[in-house]
Structures are given as structure tokens and as C-alpha cells.
Amino acid sequence: MGPRHPLGVHAGRDSFAPMTTATTSSADPGAAGSGPALAIDIGGTKLAAGIVDADGTVFGHRQVPTQQAGRDADQLFATLVQLVDQVQATWVGLRPGGGPLPVVCGVGSGGPMEPGGEAISPLNIPSWRGFPLRARLREATGLPTYVDNDAKALTLAEGWRGAAIGARDYLGMVVSTGVGGGIVLDGRLLDGERGNAGHIGHITVEPDGRRCRCGSYGCLEAEASGTAIAAITGRPPAEADAAVIARTGTLVGRAVATVATLLDLRLAVVAGSVALGYGDAFFAAAQREIDARARLPYAAGCVIRPAGLGSDAPLVGAAAVGFRGVGLTLQNEEGGGGERGE
Numbered sequence: 001m002g003p004r005h006p007l008g009v010h011a012g013r014d015s016f017a018p019m020t021t022a023t024t025s026s027a028d029p030g031a032a033g034s035g036p037a038l039a040i041d042i043g044g045t046k047l048a049a050g051i052v053d054a055d056g057t058v059f060g061h062r063q064v065p066t067q068q069a070g071r072d073a074d075q076l077f078a079t080l081v082q083l084v085d086q087v088q089a090t091w092v093g094l095r096p097g098g099g100p101l102p103v104v105c106g107v108g109s110g111g112p113m114e115p116g117g118e119a120i121s122p123l124n125i126p127s128w129r130g131f132p133l134r135a136r137l138r139e140a141t142g143l144p145t146y147v148d149n150d151a152k153a154l155t156l157a158e159g160w161r162g163a164a165i166g167a168r169d170y171l172g173m174v175v176s177t178g179v180g181g182g183i184v185l186d187g188r189l190l191d192g193e194r195g196n197a198g199h200i201g202h203i204t205v206e207p208d209g210r211r212c213r214c215g216s217y218g219c220l221e222a223e224a225s226g227t228a229i230a231a232i233t234g235r236p237p238a239e240a241d242a243a244v245i246a247r248t249g250t251l252v253g254r255a256v257a258t259v260a261t262l263l264d265l266r267l268a269v270v271a272g273s274v275a276l277g278y279g280d281a282f283f284a285a286a287q288r289e290i291d292a293r294a295r296l297p298y299a300a301g302c303v304i305r306p307a308g309l310g311s312d313a314p315l316v317g318a319a320a321v322g323f324r325g326v327g328l329t330l331q332n333e334e335g336g337g338g339e340r341g342e
Contacts, residue, residue: 030161035103037322038084038143040135042066042109043150044177045273046226047080050242050270051089051102052319056161058312059078060090073127075263079142105137105145106322108153108314109179117147122212124178142198146325151180152198153317154187154271154307159184160320160330163269163308172307173200175252176272178220185263189324201259202223205251224251226274237274242281248274249282253289253304260294260302271307 028207036053037237064077074286081101088102110122113271119130119297127237138145155172158164164172168187175181179201183190190197202214209218210228224247226237240248252275268290275282294302307313320330 012139021161021245022224037319038088038102038105038141038317039318039322040080040084040105040107040137040272041150041318042080042107042120042122042186043314044110044122046317047083049083049210051091051314052106052315054323056157056312056319058315059094060087061315062087062090071127073131076125076127077136079132084141102141102143104268104322104326105141105143106318106325107137107145107147108149108150108318108321109133110180111149111199112194112196113147113149115193117195118167120147123221144155144322144326146322148321149180149182149196149198150174150317152313153183153321154193154313155182155184155198155317156189156320156324156330157268157309157313157317158269158271158307161316162308162313163305164267165268169263169265170267170269171198171200171256171259171263171310173215173252173256173268173270173275174272175224175226175270175275177226179225179252179272181259183259183263183265198260200255203255205221206252219253220255224248224274229274238277245278245281246285248278250289252282254287254290254293256286256302256304257290257293257299260290261299264298266299266302268302268304269307270304271309271313276306276310 036051039050039052041048044066046063046065050061051059064079064083065109107117108119109120109123113120117134118132120133121129133149134145151172151174154174157173159167164170170184172182181200182198200220204218205220206223210222211217212219212222229240229244229248230235233240259265283304290302292302294300304307309316322328
């Protein structure tokens with residue numbers, strides 16, 4: 001293990017082990033021993049930004065609905081920069097004594113994207129196709145900037161500060177406007193050749209199902225995302241009846257069982273407005289489907305549980321992307337490797 005870094009993390013990005021629990025604050029950010037991260041979350045529903053310190057505490061959280069940010073690519077980016085400027089001004093106001101300024105910008109965004117987030121094409125943001133987000137943000141903020149898939153970012157956050165603390169092998173998921181995922185194996189976040197590993201939203205769960213925006217049919221995102229639920233029912237996802245909630249949970253459980261069997265996983269942690277909004281009924285349906293389909297001994301007993309960070313998760317995850325990008329491994333104080341699954 002490398003020398004102790006003042007952030008309470010370790011040098012190197014080959015491993016990932018978690019820490020404790022995140023909190024949100026609007027004052028008294030305290031001293032982290034080094035600079036915090038400027039964290040940005042980009043999704044089809046909202047753009048959000050905040051400052052996150054090395055303890056996973058979020059300060060100055062601001063957001064704007066994506067649909068109100070403008071349809072043109074440059075107009076959307078200008079709105080994002082304005083949001084970032086407001087967050088940084090708030091941070092300066094919270095630190096009248098001259099506390100540490102952000103040392104890195106970390107971003108979680110919907111995908112797919114090119115390696116390192118050099119160009120992103122979020123399915124839920126049609127105006128950004130091949131948009132050079134990393135370079136534009138680096139220029140706008142003057143900070144080293146790192147971009148990753150938002151669901152991978154959330155997966156990092158849940159291992160660092162949330163419901164996957166202590167687990168070396170797990171699946172993280174977001175079931176919201178879209179569906180995304182990230183995978184940690186042997187304590188390491190998987191990237192894949194182009195940085196899109198874990199994209200569980202495009203696993204087929206209904207072979208003869210609805211056409212997906214990716215071009216395939218019956219993808220989990222085309223059947224169980226908030227966008228899909230609204231299209232299928234003609235109502236907002238929040239107004240779903242018991243049958244729709246059960247079906248959504250079942251399809252998510254079907255995808256989780258597939259991934260658990262493929263990768264020898266015993267834990268899935270799920271966030272997002274649909275999953276968390278549907279609550280116990282959703283998770284019970286998902287668990288029943290996992291139990292019915294993950295039958296091999298190593299996958300049997302895979303558990304699905306709600307994410308632990310709530311609304312903080314996207315920004316804590318974006319900060320984790322930034323810290324990881326500058327070569328810092330999120331480690332517990334003992335530097336332990338955590339447990340395998342449950």
C-alpha cells in the first residue's frame with residue numbers, strides 16, 4: 001500500500017475499498033487536509049453540482065431541470081457552467097476564512113461515452129452527441145477533470161459511503177429516467193475497453209419487447225425505466241399501480257440474476273427515483289425473481305437492497321470519479337479489502 005495521502009485515501013487507482021457514511025451540509029465544511037472535489041451529475045432529468053470533501057460530505061448542492069437548460073448543445077453547456085459558478089461562489093461564501101478550493105472536477109453522466117468521457121452521447125440528452133464534455137469543463141473550470149458513467153459513479157459512492165461498504169464484489173444500479181449500472185469485482189471498478197462496463201440497462205429482459213433507443217428490443221431500459229413506464233401506461237411513473245410496480249421489480253430482478261450468475265456476485269445495490277420511489281414492493285418483486293433465476297450455488301442467495309446514500313449518491317459518486325482520476329484510491333482507514341458479498 002502506498003503512503004498515506006492527506007485526503008485519507010491512498011495513492012493508486014488499481015483497487016477500490018469503501019469507507020463510511022456521507023452527509024449533506026450547507027455550512028461548516030471543516031478542514032479536509034487538502035482540497036475537495038467539484039462534483040457534477042448530468043442526467044436526463046436534472047443537472048446538479050456541489051462540492052464534496054474527502055469525507056463524502058456534500059456542500060452547496062444546486063440543480064436545474066435538464067429540460068429547462070436549453071435544447072441546443074452549447075446552450076445546455078452554458079447552463080451547466082452557470083450552475084457550477086453558483087456552486088463555487090457558495091463554497092467561497094461558506095469558507096470566509098479561506099478554506100481549500102476544489103482540486104479536481106469529477107463528473108457522472110449518462111452514457112454511452114468515449115473512454116475517459118472525452119465525448120459523451122447520453123441517450124436522454126439528444127442535443128449532446130459526441131459532445132466533448134471533459135475538455136469543455138476542464139477549460140471552463142481550470143481544474144483537472146474526469147468523467148465517467150453516472151451509474152458507475154454511483155457504484156463507487158455506494159462502496160465508499162453507502163450500502164455496499166465492506167463488499168469487494170457487487171453490482172450498482174440506477175433505475176430512474178433510464179437504467180444504468182456499474183460493477184465492482186475483486187475490489188476494482190470495471191471500466192471495459194471503452195469505459196462503458198456494467199451497462200445493465202441494455203440487457204434483454206423481454207425478447208419480444210419494446211423497441212429501445214439503442215436499436216434493440218426488450219432491453220431493461222425499454223421496459224422498466226421511468227421513461228418506458230410512462231410510455232407503456234400513459235401516466236407518470238409515480239402514479240404506477242401495484243401491477244406495474246411488481247412488473248418493474250421483476251424485470252430488474254431478472255437482469256440482476258443474469259449478471260450475478262455471469263460474474264459470481266452476491267449483492268446488488270439499487271438507486272434511482274423509480275426503484276426507491278416504488279420501495280418495498282419493488283424490491284420484494286426483484287428479490288423473488290432473483291431467487292427464482294439465480295440457481296447455481298455461487299449465485300443463489302444474491303441479495304438486492306436499496307442504495308444507502310439517497311439523493312447525495314450522484315454527487316458523492318462524481319467526486320469519487322474525480323478523486324480516482326487523480327490517482328487516489330478510496331480506502332477505509334485500515335486499508336482493508338472488504339468482504340465478498342454478504
